[in-house]
Amino acid sequence: MREAEAEAEASSSSRTKSDVKIKTQRTEFTLINDDALHNILARLPASSFASAACVSKSWNQVCNRILSRPKLASALSLNPSTPIAVEEVLDKVLREPIRPHFVIATIGNGFGLIEAYQLITKRLGSSTPFIISIANGIIGRDALNNEFREVKWGDFGGVSEDEVGGYIEEHGIVLTVGFVPGLKVDAIPLLSTVKERQVPLIDKFVKDVKDYTASVSVCTSPVGIIMFGGGLVDMNPFIDSLDHALPRETVIVGDERGCFLYRSGNETRNVCGSKKYSSVAVGIGDIQFHVALSNGxxxxxxxxxxxxxxxxxxxxxxxxxxxxxxxxxxxxxxxxxxxxxxxxxxxxxxxxxxxxxxxxxxxxxxxxxxxxxxxxxxxxxxxxxxxxxxxxxxxxxxxxxxxxxxxxxxxxDPNIALSSCSDASVNLKNLKLDGSDTRTVAVSIKKEVFGGFIFSCCGRGESFFGRRNVDSSPFTENFPGVPLAGLFCGGEIGRCSSSLIEESNKERFAPCCHVFSTVYLVMSYTSACPDF
Missing domain, CATH: 2.40.30 (Elongation Factor Tu (Ef-tu); domain 3)
Incomplete structure (x- = not known):
């Protein structure tokens, strides 16, 4: 009897150990499969990645883990054909997993604004907030060879000298796609007609910005606004009004003069008419905007x-x-x-x-x-x-x-501009150092820069400094490999109480449109990781 009970206990113990072993093997196998799946999905282009996220809940969870952090993808093309140039930048920015939350594009005057707009929306869809503008030059990494370039053209309708002394037409595009979980982004227009007075429109514009922010958060003040102006109308009254209505922490940057098309995520805002101004208003979240300035x-x-x-x-x-x-x-x-x-x-x-x-x-x-x-x-x-x-x-x-x-x-003054670029680089380096881990009991909190934009005066560039890529150097020296895009403006806008602005520049960095300056918008987010 005792022998039978012992055999039964031994058999039961053996089965239990076997079950535990099988269960452990299954768990390990599942973990290995998840790691392998993560590895595979992370290598997919954006369109295939989007399809994979719809396969099952487990695949969707893996996809969400892959895109758990903010991401910027940007590319530049100087191909003289609009369809080919658009295809090159789209192929580049969609080469890796990304879910477009907003799109910003800048083209040369040699490209058709409507044609480029239609080609981009055909690939990215019509529901993503989108602004495309014409500028005096573009800044970014070449889609084909990954070379960083600052390309400045002449005034609208003109040509400019290239590096070998010849002439190039204004053909080119820089495209940026942003994935910003935790933030809400939309394009909010300020429409104007000849008969309407500016004052009521300013009130409406400020109210639209505040109402949108309140609708997606508990706050009425956005983290930042990127503005694009149209025509020769003075933008300063609008910036003054925003400065009066919004706290100093709200960043305002952009291009004062140009020509643009926009599309809002809210269909009711896509009104046909005389589009004079527009902004991409960014809501509240764990993403921070930082602004630096190079005076010239x-x-x-x-x-x-x-x-x-x-x-x-x-x-x-x-x-x-x-x-x-x-x-x-x-x-x-x-x-x-x-x-x-x-x-x-x-x-x-x-x-x-x-x-x-x-x-x-x-x-x-x-x-x-x-x-x-x-x-x-x-x-x-x-x-x-x-x-x-x-x-x-x-x-x-x-x-x-x-x-x-x-x-x-x-x-x-190019000498002042060079010195100011050095100061801006030091200030961005301080931001980089501020991103070091801050230890707490359970986690390491880290600030990471994931992208940036540059708004530089059309009078600057290689012809102003006598060498290439000076305007972008404060960013590229401190954050190599981090996506960066920009444009040469007809009037660069900058407003912020950022600690990245030198005290000597605080007065010049009052809410206004600057001249011969470069405004740097640096985007970072705060991540919390287990402390092992």
């Missing part, structure tokens, strides 16, 4: 006070006379420019000359009490050689200058 102008001469102001609305410019600060004599354009030439001492050959006007204006948003807003706005001096013979007025581009406004002259 130097102040020269005394401070002046506008004595008389005449506006030429047809040509969108202003005629000025002025007094030196503290003097009573009214100076004409010729005297003013002679003074500035004496200050420059002819050391700089034909510099681009601007006046930086300190504008103090009242601003009211959404029927709230008016508040004084102070901003520094740059206006280009028109036809310097011709104006030298004008005995009455100083001519500058743009409007909204008032009698009593103070201004100072600024000139483009």
């Amino acid at each position: 102008v130097s102040a020269v001469g005394p401070i002046y006070k506008a004595a008389s102001v005449r506006v030429n609305k047809h040509d969108h410019n202003t005629w000025l006379t002025a007094r030196r600060e503290g003097d009573r004599d009214i100076l004409d354009g010729e005297i003013i420019l002679d003074d500035i030439n004496d200050e420059l001492e002819n050391d700089i050959e034909s510099p681009d000359l601007y006046i930086g006007v300190t504008k103090r204006r009242k601003c009211r948003i959404e029927s709230k009490e008016k508040r004084w807003i102070t901003s520094l706005v740059f206006h280009g001096v028109i036809d310097l050689a011709i104006n030298r013979g004008d005995e009455e007025y100083l001519y500058v581009s743009g409007v909204n200058i008032k009698t009593g406004d103070y201004f100072q002259f600024y000139h483009s």
Whole structure:
């Protein structure tokens, strides 16, 4: 009897061990299969990856783990054929798994805006928020050889010199696809017609931005806004209004002037009409936006006070006379420019000359009490050689200058720009160091940069610095291999209270459109990993 019980116990124990062994083997086999599946799926192009995610729940879970972090994919093509160039950049950005949350493209004037828009939406679908614009140049990595390039063209409708002294037409595209889990992104337009006044439209635009952010989060202020302007209308009143309505933590960057098409994820926003401005508004999440600045102008001469102001609305410019600060004599354009030439001492050959006007204006948003807003706005001096013979007025581009406004002259300065690029690189390096692990009891928290955008003045580039890829160097030196895209603007926009801005640049980094500067938008996210 005892022998039978012992045999039964031994048999039961043997079966139990066998079951445990089989179960363990099954578990190990499952883990191995998951690892192998992860390896395979992670190598698929985006379209095949999307299909694989629909195979089963377990495959979908593996796909979600693969795309658990924010991701930017970007590519540049200079192929002169629009269909081929679009195909090259699309093939590159969709070579790896990604789920498009937003799309931003920039093309040269030699490409058709509508054609490029249609070709991209055909591959990426029509529900993804999308903005495509024409710019004076593009920045990014070549889709075919992965070479990083800054390509600057001339003004719209023109041509520019290439590196061997010949001429190239404005053919090219840089495309960026963003996957940003934890953030909500949409394109919000500001539409305008000739008969409508700007003030109600500004109110509506700010309200649309706030309403959208509130609809997707518990906050009414977005993390950041990327703006694209159309035509020659002054963007500064809009930026001033956003500055008044949104907290300083909200980043605003972009291109003041250009030509663009947009598509919102919300069909009701896709209104046909005169599209003057648009923005990609980004919501709240674990993704942070950081802004750095490279300045490219130097102040020269005394401070002046506008004595008389005449506006030429047809040509969108202003005629000025002025007094030196503290003097009573009214100076004409010729005297003013002679003074500035004496200050420059002819050391700089034909510099681009601007006046930086300190504008103090009242601003009211959404029927709230008016508040004084102070901003520094740059206006280009028109036809310097011709104006030298004008005995009455100083001519500058743009409007909204008032009698009593103070201004100072600024000139483009590559030495200042080089030094400022070095400062920007140091500041981005500090951001990189800030991303080091911070140890807690259970986890390591790490800030990782996953992408960036550059908005650089069309006056900069190789012809300004005398060597290639200077504008992009602060980013590429600190974050090699991290996706980066950019454009050469008709007016670079920058607004932020970022610690990445040097104290000496804080004043110039007031909410405005800059000149001869480069604005860097760096995107990072905070990850938490088990501490082993």
